[in-house]
Amino acid sequence: NLDGNLATILEGKTLDDKTAVAPRVGIIMGSDSDLPVMKCAAEILEKFGVPHEVEIVSAHRTPERMFSYASFASERGIKVIIAGAGGAAHLPGMVAAITPLPVIGVPVRGSSLDGVDSLLSIVQMPRGVPVATIAINNATNAGLLAVRILGVADENLLSRMSQYLEDQKESVLQKGDKLEK
Numbered sequence: 001n002l003d004g005n006l007a008t009i010l011e012g013k014t015l016d017d018k019t020a021v022a023p024r025v026g027i028i029m030g031s032d033s034d035l036p037v038m039k040c041a042a043e044i045l046e047k048f049g050v051p052h053e054v055e056i057v058s059a060h061r062t063p064e065r066m067f068s069y070a071s072f073a074s075e076r077g078i079k080v081i082i083a084g085a086g087g088a089a090h091l092p093g094m095v096a097a098i099t100p101l102p103v104i105g106v107p108v109r110g111s112s113l114d115g116v117d118s119l120l121s122i123v124q125m126p127r128g129v130p131v132a133t134i135a136i137n138n139a140t141n142a143g144l145l146a147v148r149i150l151g152v153a154d155e156n157l158l159s160r161m162s163q164y165l166e167d168q169k170e171s172v173l174q175k176g177d178k179l180e181k
């Protein structure tokens with residue numbers, strides 16, 4: 001039930017695609033139903049030119065795949081994992097329990113409880129296993145945070161992030177100017 005664009009995002013970024021540039025960020029999610037939200041993270045990474053992959057990895061439906069993904073992500077060259085899930089959203093926390101990489105959790109709003117269930121499932125991690133939890137459905141910020149993390153060791157990315165902030169400020173100021181006229 002994926003539309004064309006979403007299917008392309010998935011198809012173009014699979015683990016089996018040997019021709020792709022080695023991904024630096026892994027975007028994973030519990031279900032293809034999370035993709036309309038999670039694609040915003042991919043769009044940010046594309047904007048900043050950060051190679052990434054997009055995968056469906058479910059903590060509950062494909063636990064072995066989750067274990068294998070989290071176990072080998074670092075040695076495959078992944079630097080940051082963005083994990084989105086809804087409901088009993090165990091994926092980000094379980095992945096953070098296995099990999100030493102930074103994990104950014106995106107609570108996806110489901111059909112009931114308005115995403116608060118997802119938020120609380122992701123944010124309430126025990127001491128020792130952190131997940132950087134983003135606001136409900138805000139995968140854009142997950143992408144931006146991943147860029148900032150990579151920017152610590154990549155001056156080019158860091159200066160592009162500064163430019164992004166400048167552009168954002170300019171756009172807000174211009175809207176303000178229009179309101180005054």
Ligand code: RP5
Nearest residue numbers: 030031033034085086087108
């Ligand atoms: C979670 O269950 C997924 O992350 C998704 O947000 C939710 C519902 O999944 P589907 O029933 O739509 O596949 O594991």
